[in-house]
Amino acid sequence: MPPPAPANDESHQLLLNELDIANLHKPFRNPHWKPSQRRNKNLKQIISESARKEASVLATQANSGATTPGASFPGSTNGAQTPAEGSDRTPNLAQAAQSLSTLVLEKNARAGHLSGPAVTYTNIESAPSLNPAHQRHYCDITGLSGPYTDPKTRLRYHNKEIFGVIRSLAQGVPESYLEARGAHTILK
Numbered sequence: 001m002p003p004p005a006p007a008n009d010e011s012h013q014l015l016l017n018e019l020d021i022a023n024l025h026k027p028f029r030n031p032h033w034k035p036s037q038r039r040n041k042n043l044k045q046i047i048s049e050s051a052r053k054e055a056s057v058l059a060t061q062a063n064s065g066a067t068t069p070g071a072s073f074p075g076s077t078n079g080a081q082t083p084a085e086g087s088d089r090t091p092n093l094a095q096a097a098q099s100l101s102t103l104v105l106e107k108n109a110r111a112g113h114l115s116g117p118a119v120t121y122t123n124i125e126s127a128p129s130l131n132p133a134h135q136r137h138y139c140d141i142t143g144l145s146g147p148y149t150d151p152k153t154r155l156r157y158h159n160k161e162i163f164g165v166i167r168s169l170a171q172g173v174p175e176s177y178l179e180a181r182g183a184h185t186i187l188k
Contacts, residue, residue, distance in 0.1 A: 140157070142162060153178075155174050155177055
């Protein structure tokens with residue numbers, strides 16, 4: 001095949017430039033548009049950030065005993081004067097602020113331990129609701145909502161097909177289902 005002529009190359013290049021989609025004028029794009037500076041975080045990032053913050057608070061609470069002034073604090077008095085008055089050194093405001101913040105953290109931690117575990121969205125430790133209106137009943141066979149109870153076996157069921165299955169169970173099987181739910185009766 002013979003090499004293309006130079007005039008043919010130029011016309012070919014002009015055709016390519018004309019058909020190039022990147023070279024086209026795009027009136028729909030605003031030349032002054034900039035992407036948003038706000039960074040959206042996904043759930044995993046939010047939870048890990050929260051766990052880091054929670055861990056750092058726990059670490060400062062654990063180490064706060066070392067910085068909190070106690071009875072062995074040098075310059076401690078009998079209450080007649082403050083350590084700043086009796087000592088010949090000047091008070092360090094940063095250290096005093098840190099001591100105050102650790103005291104507040106310790107007081108809040110002590111108050112939190114009396115009432116039970118702290119409830120956050122990463123640590124939900126609460127007792128189940130004892131209100132009968134909030135308790136949902138589930139089918140012992142399928143796990144679907146179980147609005148009906150068989151009076152003979154006391155198993156909950158979803159519909160009439162499951163009722164037929166419950167009535168066809170062998171002796172002793174309904175007790176194992178009740179035991180799994182925690183509603184079985186133990187005779188002594």
